Amino acid sequence: MELFLQRLVDGLSEGSVYALIALGLVIIYRGTGHLNFAQGEMALFSTYVVYQFGEWGIPIGIAVVLGMAVGFTLGAATEVAIVRPISKKSPFAVFIVTIGLFQLLNWFDGAIWGGQQLPNSGVGSKQVRFPSLFPNAPTDFVTIFGANIKVQSLGVIGLVAVLTVALFAIFNHTRLGLAMRAVAANGDSANLVGIRTGRVLMASWGLAAAIGALGGVVFAGINTNVNLGLMFTVFIYASAAATLGGFDSPGGAVIGGFSIGIIQNMAAGYAPKWIGQEMKVGVAFLVMLGVLLVRPSGLFGTSRVERV
Amino acid sequence: MTLLRAQGLTAGYGPVTVLHEIDIEVNEGEIVVVLGANGAGKTTTMRAISGTIPRHGTIEFQGHSIQKAAADAIVRAGVAQVPQGRGTFPELSVQDNLLAGAYVRRDGSKAIGDDIRKWFSVFPRLEERATQRAGSLSGGEQQMLAIARALMSRPKLLLCDEPSMGLAPLITQELFNVIGRLNREEGLSVLLVEQNANLAMHMASRVYLLETGVIVASGSAAELSADDSIRKAYLGF
Numbered sequence: 001m002e003l004f005l006q007r008l009v010d011g012l013s014e015g016s017v018y019a020l021i022a023l024g025l026v027i028i029y030r031g032t033g034h035l036n037f038a039q040g041e042m043a044l045f046s047t048y049v050v051y052q053f054g055e056w057g058i059p060i061g062i063a064v065v066l067g068m069a070v071g072f073t074l075g076a077a078t079e080v081a082i083v084r085p086i087s088k089k090s091p092f093a094v095f096i097v098t099i100g101l102f103q104l105l106n107w108f109d110g111a112i113w114g115g116q117q118l119p120n121s122g123v124g125s126k127q128v129r130f131p132s133l134f135p136n137a138p139t140d141f142v143t144i145f146g147a148n149i150k151v152q153s154l155g156v157i158g159l160v161a162v163l164t165v166a167l168f169a170i171f172n173h174t175r176l177g178l179a180m181r182a183v184a185a186n187g188d189s190a191n192l193v194g195i196r197t198g199r200v201l202m203a204s205w206g207l208a209a210a211i212g213a214l215g216g217v218v219f220a221g222i223n224t225n226v227n228l229g230l231m232f233t234v235f236i237y238a239s240a241a242a243t244l245g246g247f248d249s250p251g252g253a254v255i256g257g258f259s260i261g262i263i264q265n266m267a268a269g270y271a272p273k274w275i276g277q278e279m280k281v282g283v284a285f286l287v288m289l290g291v292l293l294v295r296p297s298g299l300f301g302t303s304r305v306e307r308v
Numbered sequence: 309m310t311l312l313r314a315q316g317l318t319a320g321y322g323p324v325t326v327l328h329e330i331d332i333e334v335n336e337g338e339i340v341v342v343l344g345a346n347g348a349g350k351t352t353t354m355r356a357i358s359g360t361i362p363r364h365g366t367i368e369f370q371g372h373s374i375q376k377a378a379a380d381a382i383v384r385a386g387v388a389q390v391p392q393g394r395g396t397f398p399e400l401s402v403q404d405n406l407l408a409g410a411y412v413r414r415d416g417s418k419a420i421g422d423d424i425r426k427w428f429s430v431f432p433r434l435e436e437r438a439t440q441r442a443g444s445l446s447g448g449e450q451q452m453l454a455i456a457r458a459l460m461s462r463p464k465l466l467l468c469d470e471p472s473m474g475l476a477p478l479i480t481q482e483l484f485n486v487i488g489r490l491n492r493e494e495g496l497s498v499l500l501v502e503q504n505a506n507l508a509m510h511m512a513s514r515v516y517l518l519e520t521g522v523i524v525a526s527g528s529a530a531e532l533s534a535d536d537s538i539r540k541a542y543l544g545f
Contacts (some may be wrong), residue, residue, distance in 0.1 A: 122349075176409070178404065178408055178411070179408075179411065181397070181399070181400055182397050182400065182408045182411075184399070185397035185398055185399045185400055185490070186394060186395055186396070186397050186398070188360070188391065189391060189395040189396070189397060190408070191360060191379045191397065192358060192360065192383070192391055192398075192411050192458075193383065193388075193408050193411050193457065193458075193460075193461065194379070194380040194382050194383035194384060194388050194411050194412035194461065195380065195408070195411050205372060209534070211354065224341070233544075304401060
């Protein structure tokens with residue numbers, strides 16, 4: 001029981017990072033129909049920025065807010081300067097360009113913070129220590145039903161829960177949220193009711209990157225360091241989370257993220273020896289595959305049904 | 309008084325020019341109908357006026373040039389378009405579709421709520437389905453929703469792009485009755501493009517005939533129905 005609880009909380013706290021990156025993927029996908037392959041690397045860049053602010057002596061709380069602002073600017077600028085002009089020529093090209101951006105950002109991080117020369121591979125880069133957002137000394141735990149739960153895990157889960165609630169309030173109860181949902185549903189009609197779709201898409205990319213920045217900071221905090229490969233696997237899990245939850249459902253992204261985190265940790269804990277630790281990746285994907293066979297648009301995704 | 313005046317309006321898509329220097333006017337309180345077959349340029353005319361495609365020529369609304377204005381500025385100026393094929397927001401509820409229609413308004417949620425209730429009373433079917441996703445509505449209901457959404461911005465001029473498309477004649481009749489009533493009772497001016505000449509001619513103040521991007525005839529509904537060749541081609545008797 002204690003072990004189960006511990007694994008559950010560990011899964012939730014890792015899952016909350018996947019949830020944040022997946023949320024960004026979903027926000028961008030709903031707005032522009034693109035899969036942003038650079039979502040994880042945008043988050044990594046912002047995470048390094050937060051690290052840099054820390055080096056300059058700025059307290060971590062303020063550094064995170066500033067880092068999210070940098071992330072927002074990066075995301076918004078990417079939409080305006082790269083995605084918008086290219087998607088006019090070919091929507092598919094945007095996907096390729098985000099792969100390029102993935103590479104470019106990683107090289108850039110490596111040159112500045114990773115102790116590497118351009119072009120670098122991202123492997124074996126310098127690891128810099130990264131502070132946790134929450135108390136994380138060996139003694140910082142609480143005992144719940146006999147299980148020792150890290151304060152950091154609870155903090156991370158709480159933070160993501162608050163952010164999710166705030167995001168849903170924005171989506172469902174604000175002008176910007178209404179505009180975002182309208183643009184996602186029908187961009188041409190959104191234009192016809194007077195919504196400046198360009199601005200909404202810019203804000204969507206910015207918001208996605210800002211949420212991603214928080215995800216990166218949280219994950220670096222859990223890992224206690226940041227390196228060039230930090231977001232590689234996170235991005236893959238986050239993509240799986242978004243697919244599992246449904247690529248057009250923000251709620252699905254959060255639940256998908258938590259589910260993958262929990263499945264992973266449970267599989268690692270309870271699987272027989274011959275499966276081993278390395279196979280825990282596979283278990284998450286098996287579950288995803290199973291869900292997609294039954295519900296092709298994901299758990300909470302909408303298959304577009306429209307009567308005419 | 310002239311509400312909308314387009315002169316030498318030319319528009320198209322990329323290298324293809326669809327509209328060739330057409331002149332269209334809508335006076336305050338009029339219902340002006342543009343008749344044309346498939347591919348005549350009806351939808352292009354609408355898009356050129358609402359600013360959703362590049363266009364040349366002069367377009368004035370209430371004496372001000374809107375030729376260079378972006379689509380959202382044209383909505384703010386008081387021109388709302390009901391796009392061809394309804395163009396509702398399928399994933400949003402009926403209520404949210406109407407709220408989105410009021411996006412450009414700055415007069416507060418109370419006035420907007422009053423307007424939603426008003427259009428619910430005009431289209432009771434929409435009220436019954438207020439919380440349903442727009443995508444689940446029937447074609448006729450979606451057309452009602454598209455018209456109500458456009459009216460939520462309190463336009464002075466309503467652009468209607470083939471509201472009869474894909475609808476049963478009775479439903480089309482019902483919609484045209486509502487448009488006619490809004491015109492009489494609230495002084496709403498309407499520019500409507502249609503293939504369905506019979507119904508549209510009935511309520512038109514004036515009619516333009518559009519053929520392959522050129523206006524070939526214009527006049528009152530009575531004048532045009534009196535012309536044998538036009539009657540044969542467009543009214544079928």
